Amino acid sequence: MKLFNLGCRDKEAGFTYIELMIVILIMGLIAGLGTWMLFGTRSTNAANAGQSQIASDLRLAAQMSKAAKEPWGICFYEHGATPKDAYRWFYTEYADNATRTFVKPPKGAAPNTANSDNVKPPDGAFISNAPWPRSGGLYSEPTILSVRFKPVGAVLYAQYLEDDNTWHNFGRDTYVRITDKTGTVVKDVRIYMLGDIGTQEST
Numbered sequence: 001m002k003l004f005n006l007g008c009r010d011k012e013a014g015f016t017y018i019e020l021m022i023v024i025l026i027m028g029l030i031a032g033l034g035t036w037m038l039f040g041t042r043s044t045n046a047a048n049a050g051q052s053q054i055a056s057d058l059r060l061a062a063q064m065s066k067a068a069k070e071p072w073g074i075c076f077y078e079h080g081a082t083p084k085d086a087y088r089w090f091y092t093e094y095a096d097n098a099t100r101t102f103v104k105p106p107k108g109a110a111p112n113t114a115n116s117d118n119v120k121p122p123d124g125a126f127i128s129n130a131p132w133p134r135s136g137g138l139y140s141e142p143t144i145l146s147v148r149f150k151p152v153g154a155v156l157y158a159q160y161l162e163d164d165n166t167w168h169n170f171g172r173d174t175y176v177r178i179t180d181k182t183g184t185v186v187k188d189v190r191i192y193m194l195g196d197i198g199t200q201e202s203t
Helices: 017-068
Strands: 072-077 086-091 101-103 126-128 144-152 155-161 167-169 174-179 186-191 197-201
Touching (some): 017 155
């Protein structure tokens, strides 16, 4: 009587059950690793693209403020706001209680969406308000941040709109945070008190 051994095979036999299971396991691991790397790269690319777009538009707003000698700015809407994950351009008069006049994006800025002045981050990127610090006081719209750049002589001040409808200088640097869909990839666009714009990884 011939005995069968699942762990061994002769030269004429096919693959054993154990060998097939090992091959299937290896193929599954390779497929899983490839999927993880693919989606991880897409998430990082989306957050990087959002960071680059918003930093570029903020720099443009600062440049326009210097050139026009009047404040220009951007109003950001966080994911929980309406409209969600978008921002809008505006300009104001020079006064500290000046109201915003919303406009379409200027030449050189990221384009607005169809039938709207809203500008959206690239696909897969989201605007987060966590926490975009302010210099003080309570703000009833934590999902909205309006930033303008006010030229004063040769100096450019970054200001935010507070609850009392007046513009205030930032008491410290602030930032707009961009994430991927899952929130695992986080990038910051930092707004310095004197109007400079920088980018960094979130800490």
